[in-house]
Amino acid sequence: MVGIVMIESARILSGAQKMKQLSSEAKSLPQDVVRAAQRAETANRGFMCADGAKEFADDFKEDMQELHEHLSDTHSVLTKVARSWDKADEDGAADFKPFESDLSGFQVPTINGGPSVRA
Known part of the structure; x- marks a missing residue:
């Protein structure tokens, strides 16, 4: 049996926006360390400590650049996923519009003398 798949695109978009913010923070974070x-x-x-501080700052800057790129890419992917799900939902709903129109005037038939049925 197939389970129900429910996607809340607004929450995905919210997560994508947070990824974008974190991406910006990761990119600017090394500035203080480098200075x-x-x-x-x-x-x-x-002295060796001077060389070590510079190497650490360079590594940190490189790591934060990689994190920035990863988070930025994740933001893009999540945004595309949310928009795709919304589009799929809209397309699926559009497929049912003709049925909705056809059924709008439908009345449940009743049998004379039987109990009334309410739609």
Whole structure:
């Protein structure tokens, strides 16, 4: 037996919007780390800690760029999915419109002398 599939596209779009916000945050997050690493490198030139701070900042910036791209891609996919489901629902509803029109004047037949039936 096939289960019921119910999609709430508004919730998917809301999640997609959150992904977009997180994507922007991930992209801007390394700025403070990079500035701090540059200050550490200037203040501690020649020491291993300066090189380590710069390497950490570079790695962090690269990681956040990858996260930004992933979240941005996820936002795009979720948005497309929600819109596709909405379109499918609209198309499915349109398929039933002719039946709705045909049945709008339908009255339940009654048998004389029998109990009345209400539609």
